[in-house]
Amino acid sequence: MPDAQRWQAGIRATRKRVLVLDVLLAQDRPITTKQVYDELSRRGQPIALTTAYRAVSSLVAAGLVHVFSQAGEATYRACGPTRHHHLICRDCGLVVEQEEEGRPDGFTVEAVYGICASCARGQQQAGS
Amino acid sequence: MPDAQRWQAGIRATRKRVLVLDVLLAQDRPITTKQVYDELSRRGQPIALTTAYRAVSSLVAAGLVHVFSQAGEATYRACGPTRHHHLICRDCGLVVEQEEEGRPDGFTVEAVYGICASCARGQQQAGS
DNA sequence: CACGTCTTGACAATGGTTTTCATTTTCTAC
DNA sequence: GTAGAAAATGAAAACCATTGTCAAGACGTG
Ligand SMILES: [Mn+2]
Ligand SMILES: [Mn+2]
Ligand SMILES: [Zn+2]
Ligand SMILES: [Zn+2]
Numbered sequence: 001m002p003d004a005q006r007w008q009a010g011i012r013a014t015r016k017r018v019l020v021l022d023v024l025l026a027q028d029r030p031i032t033t034k035q036v037y038d039e040l041s042r043r044g045q046p047i048a049l050t051t052a053y054r055a056v057s058s059l060v061a062a063g064l065v066h067v068f069s070q071a072g073e074a075t076y077r078a079c080g081p082t083r084h085h086h087l088i089c090r091d092c093g094l095v096v097e098q099e100e101e102g103r104p105d106g107f108t109v110e111a112v113y114g115i116c117a118s119c120a121r122g123q124q125q126a127g128s
Numbered sequence: 129m130p131d132a133q134r135w136q137a138g139i140r141a142t143r144k145r146v147l148v149l150d151v152l153l154a155q156d157r158p159i160t161t162k163q164v165y166d167e168l169s170r171r172g173q174p175i176a177l178t179t180a181y182r183a184v185s186s187l188v189a190a191g192l193v194h195v196f197s198q199a200g201e202a203t204y205r206a207c208g209p210t211r212h213h214h215l216i217c218r219d220c221g222l223v224v225e226q227e228e229e230g231r232p233d234g235f236t237v238e239a240v241y242g243i244c245a246s247c248a249r250g251q252q253q254a255g256s
Numbered sequence: 257c258a259c260g261t262c263t264t265g266a267c268a269a270t271g272g273t274t275t276t277c278a279t280t281t282t283c284t285a286c
Numbered sequence: 287g288t289a290g291a292a293a294a295t296g297a298a299a300a301c302c303a304t305t306g307t308c309a310a311g312a313c314g315t316g
Contacts, residue, residue, distance in 0.1 A: 012282070014294065034272080048296045053273065058294095069197040072304080073272060085242070087235050096233075105224070106245030107215050113241070114213070117234030140313080142263065162303080176265045181304065200273085201303060 008081075009062040019045050020055040021064060021078060029093045030068050030075030068095075068111060085109045089116035136209075137190040147173050148183040149192060149206060157221040158196050158203030196223075196239060213237045217244035 059065035087096040187193035215224040
């Protein structure tokens, strides 16, 4: 590990956190902490489940990852720094980033849950 | 209990379920099952926590109550039968019902999470 | 009243998440 | 680089919302 840097928000870019972020960057939809843990085990880079929980939490605090709440458990997704919100399918978990669109009532949108068009047709998106 | 009726979806309007619905109808924002349980204890109409969980679940199945996911736990709110979705403040829990507005991408909106105008100003709405 | 069905309550079990605490790693200052 | 302070990690236990089990009770119908 040449020279460990810091991410924004002052948190350290430690080995474990980098591994967790790597896993999240490779996903096309949000995954749970347990899934991060399993993927790292599979890659031969095991991590303590406790540490995985703390890592995703730190990454959220640093603004590198967004957290969602699906079916009673938290899921995580690597996201760019640009302001945006998300369309999230309650059925297949698909996420689409959306431009910030101001609302007349002053409500700041963070996430929009619902059913995507594919799932509405019964043609559930792959990878759910 | 004169003659117990049925709600739509065929579920029975039992005493316990009516009590739970009464509590939900008296709220202006979603509450947890535990809060329903506590309120009924306070009213001198105690209910088993297990039964409270089953009651809110039945009421959701009957379409009388909508369920949300806030801070990792489920919250419930009595809702009318008209099709609508919700603006839900992640901070104070305020809910505003919205007309169905079709999206060009075919996404069916169920709930929109974010921050309400009051909370954005730091003037958190009462009753959070 | 009698029977079958649904509901309720007490309790145990489950599962995701957090806490605790000792150990190890990382950063900064010499 | 070495030393010391601060932060991160891992193992285990604790926590807590939610669900399952099963026996007892309430309901609806004839
Ligand atoms: Mn995002
Ligand atoms: Mn509603
Ligand atoms: Zn979908
Ligand atoms: Zn608010």
